[in-house]
Amino acid sequence: MVKRTRLLLRRPKNTKALNQAPGTVTYIGRKESVETRLEVIDYNKESFDRYTSLRPEDAFNFESDDKITWINIDGLSNTEEIVKLGRYYELHPLIQEDIVNTNQRPKIDEYQDYIFLVVKMLYFPKDVTDKNNGSLISEHLSFVVGKDYVLSFQEADGDVFDNVRERLANSKGRLRSNGSDYLLFALLDAIIDQYFEVVDVIGDKIELLEESLFQSQPNDDITFEIQELKRTILRIRRAVFPLREVLSRLEKLDSDFIDEKTRNYFRDLYDHVIQVSENIEIYREMTWGLMDMYMTTISNRMNEVMKVLTIIATIFIPLTFIAGIYGMNFEYMPELQWEYSYFILWGIMLLIFLIMLYYFRKKKWL
Template sequence: MARFIKKQKHEIGLPPDELLFRGDKKSEEVTIRVIDFDSKNLEENALNELTGVLKYQEKKTVTWLNIDGLHNPGLMQEIAMVFDLDDLIMANVMNTTARPTVHEFDNCIFISVKMLQLNEDSGMISVENLSLILTESILISFQEKKGDVFEPIRERIRKKKKRIRNGWTDYLAFALLDIVIDNYIYIISVLGEKIEVLEEHLGQNQPDASVIKKINAYKRELNFLRRNIRPAKEMILALSKMESEFIFENTYVHYKELLDNMNQAIDSSDSYREILTDQLNLYHTTISSKLNDIMKFLTIFSVIFIPLTFIAGIYGTNFEVLPELKFQYSYFIMLAVMVVMATAMLIYFKKKKWF
């Protein structure tokens, strides 16, 4: 399956609000978790059905509803009914291949972004779609599979950290996006370390076939990463400029911090991409230089042996009268002339700096 764009033939021509799961199924079951809190109280539950969340709608607290698994159209339809959401929002939630975006509706803000994870063994980057629906008192997050990427946020809530416990859903959304973007920077830093190690290796050793494989692998993963984080920057920029009733004035400064982090991530990825390009050029230059040295050596070797072959050819002629053949030391004289001629040619080539 293509990593950069995915489109199934049966999806062509469907209406945009069709509740159809688009993407690769990453979880067999759908789980629902809820955290309800304010500055003093905390309630954390796992729900078997969506009706369990109804009691939180009337409370003056912050409710974080997290849903893992996006392939159940019936549940998505139920969520739309319970929270009075447009079907287009739920269709976008189920489209895991969609570009990161942000849209404001009458009763919520919809946010979509890509979460990236680096497999330390294979070195490949995997992608997961994250959708957020931000309302006045409820934040609904949708993940393709269950994971612990947001566990630090849950720990901050449990440990009664003031900012998150005193904030509202807009600050909670910022905290989740901050985790996602921090992971971007982490992945870039890991790739960057490998690229810098490869750069040192190129500077100290002759390149071999494994070098070009590593360069191409790093370029592939870096391009995949940049393809996902650039639209995320556009989304964060739009979010930071959005004048919405669902975002408090004092929260905008945090969204601008996210924008700064995105700029840092993109600048770093661009820098490492340029380094890889320079490494690739250095590799080809080194290989070409090495080939030139080999050709120079072979040329010098051939030039030296041309006169020697000429001399040997004379004594390999088939004339009956060759006076030199009668000399007692003719053979040794011929060898001495060949050695002197080869030595003289090497000295001459050295002075000319031909090798």
Template sequence: MYESLNYASEKLGLPPGSLIHVGNVHTIETKMTIVDYSKEEVEEKHIESVDEILKYKESDTMTLVIIEGLSNVDIVEKIGSMFDIHQLVLEDVLNTHQRPKFEEYDNYLYIVLKCLLSEDEEFTVNYEQISLLILKNFVFIFKEKIDDIFQPVIQRIKTTKSRFRDAQSDYLAYAILDTIVDQNFILIDDLDDVITSIEDDLLNSESTINTLNMIQKIKREIIHIRKNTSPLREVMASMLRSDSDLIQEKTHIYLRDVSDHAIRITESIESYRDILSGLLDIYISSVSNKMNEVMKVLTVFASIFIPLTFLAGIYGMNFEYMPELKWHWAYPTLWIVFITITVVSLVYFKKKKWL
């Protein structure tokens, strides 16, 4: 992974709308893909220049343009000039630290949100910002990484009887949003597996300091997940309230479905956060119980050996005149006292169930 040197601090003092990529550079290469389709045919191809998009601008067909990799600022700037996109919107596209949001303009709509993917068994979450520009016959996707997350959408477009063939750009945008939001369900399943594993370790008394570290790591991840998923409800609600001609009434039912998914995801995240808080309490209780067991053992030994040490200390003193030292049965008597104290102590702790 390449680290970008263009952090937000470098934009200080620059005028609004200055186009600088802010965030990690996941790929130096910028990949551009066009999927142009109508009811009769579909064309998919990779392009090398933004100018190749021009021939689709005046067409009646629907065109999906996927830009993967944001390090090349010139590409974003040319698209903005070609389709009269506001500089502040282009600035938001290049700033990968945006909060999920929906903005409505005269001739286009702008949506930005995060795609969340878990990578390994330790639940490392990767965050990718995805920006959508929705025009009358165009939908632009701006992504940080090169991957095949939208391959199912492209495959649905290629299906002859697909609903895409008759629908407008709002339905295509819905399908893209649905794909991104549904990725969160996979994340939730992975999160459930990790939390179940932690819970099993705690209940089986196999918890270690690694368990505590894992709980703390998952709690931090949940904070970030919640930060990037909870605004989805607001985004979908704003789309449903929009009066834009680009969102048709018949698409609302599909947007409500995505909104429902977003609510379910948020509720799941909240429930898992509560579960983790409970697991942390269980871990603390488990550690306390183990400490109590250790203290019980130490108490048993201390209770037995303190009186024995006391007697041994008395008769170990170097005084010349001690009455019991000259007794014939003094030594075995002392051993009988030692054994009696030990047996009485063991019986007592046995009744207390400390042994």
């Protein structure tokens, strides 16, 4: 059962801190108490090293011309740590501001020495046995991609990159043999693959709601489930639709550290996002149809009830008429003096009832 309190519409927080200069690094999000944690993966074709730390200064020691460094930062509420990393990698203040602004829409910015991307990572919690009962998690994710490094900034611990880490550790595929541009592709590919799983779950939820609507007595809370589903689809739509423009621009960027072969992979990602977008639009229309279907079902049930009540009232109209006539207090009513008039009257009333009942069944009104 869906809690009704979850369906209260919350006004979104400001996308920018008020009365502050542009470039001010102010965290805007809900996960206020997440400790900043760093995961550093340093690799090339022959070697692979992995480190974790709570100090951003530990990420300053990985600069090599023959290795690619992926630094994943979990936790954005500690803005001082983000600023330290931003200063070391010479990130523009506006980029640092967007990194900690979790309401920032997906976008891409090109600078001289690096590329900045904002995307949304969508997934259902892994600890939920039945994903149909789990709430969608939408996590703000930023990438800074340079010639030999990739920085990824996440709101909190937990992501969809386990497969990428495994491929790097086991030297599977092309990851260890390519540059930072291909690592960016692998990370974006993991995010978009998860979009497909999210969309599949949404499709399963719609099918379950359709089955429930066709039951004789659908769940009374189904309207709240439909509203929750509509909100979830809207969140997915806000994350996916801007990503089409991001990937289109990424494919066409004129950058020294984006290989021509990698552009083909980015083009493939763009096709996948288009497919996800089309599925989302289809499910969005189906969700609106679910509410119409529910209202139609309720109307049909009400019509059935009204039909039965109308038939009952129609049957009792002639019986009430007869009872009303012989219930009048006139002194001279000869039928009242007959010996079997009471039983005759009951027989006539019963006969009228049976004839009308037969007629209604013949017309298939019952």
